[in-house]
Amino acid sequence: MPQFSGIAEKYLAEACIDNNCTDGGSVIVMNPNNGDILAMAGYPNFNLNDPFAINNDELKSNWDNMSQEDRSNALQQMWRNKAISDGYEPGSTFKLITASAALEEGITDTDNKGEFNCSGSIEIAGVRIKCWRYYRPHGAQSLREALMNSCNPVFIGIGQKLGVHTYYSYLEKFGFLRKTGVDLPGEAGSIFLAEDKVGPVELRYYIIWPKI
Ligand SMILES: [Zn+2]
Numbered sequence: 001m002p003q004f005s006g007i008a009e010k011y012l013a014e015a016c017i018d019n020n021c022t023d024g025g026s027v028i029v030m031n032p033n034n035g036d037i038l039a040m041a042g043y044p045n046f047n048l049n050d051p052f053a054i055n056n057d058e059l060k061s062n063w064d065n066m067s068q069e070d071r072s073n074a075l076q077q078m079w080r081n082k083a084i085s086d087g088y089e090p091g092s093t094f095k096l097i098t099a100s101a102a103l104e105e106g107i108t109d110t111d112n113k114g115e116f117n118c119s120g121s122i123e124i125a126g127v128r129i130k131c132w133r134y135y136r137p138h139g140a141q142s143l144r145e146a147l148m149n150s151c152n153p154v155f156i157g158i159g160q161k162l163g164v165h166t167y168y169s170y171l172e173k174f175g176f177l178r179k180t181g182v183d184l185p186g187e188a189g190s191i192f193l194a195e196d197k198v199g200p201v202e203l204r205y206y207i208i209w210p211k212i
Helices: 004-016 057-065 068-079 091-104 144-149 152-173 201-210
Strands: 027-032 035-045 116-118 121-124 127-130 139-141
Touching: 004 027, 004 035, 057 144, 091 144, 091 152, 116 144, 116 152, 121 152, 127 152, 139 144, 144 152, 152 201
Parallel strands: none
Antiparallel strands: 027 035, 116 139, 121 127
């Protein structure tokens, strides 16, 4: 891991600074063939050889006025490995999971011309969800095109076709409902409701705004 982590740290820091990421960032580089973690980096980070050096100017200037407990909490916060301890909203990248499940279940194919239609929004249980391009709907699309367009109505429709039970079976198969067991402390689990608590309204959130 160390040889790649230096590279990941360098470019993550650059990206966070260039894009004013006030909340910092994390990078995990994985070998998709075997799950090996090739690199892991967080920003802002701290120097392992000088772990009590505060990495945040605001915190540094307040330090003298802070209670012992607040200082201790701030240090714990600084030392957390956010890459494995924090939740993350994968957003539209999760459409790949929905697409994979739909292909595996045989309910669609990659290039059925005009199979799906985006009218700019879709109504679920009385709630209208807009496509990000509601002002100029995507219209007729194949699965491949819907994925390229990141079209919410199409993927919500596919999720409905799959149904909660089948959708959850793929969350399970992809490993989203359990920890990875990475040999580092503090791994957080994913945030999904129990399957029997998920109705059509909740399902749509999992398809377009899950938190894992
Ligand atoms: Zn659309």
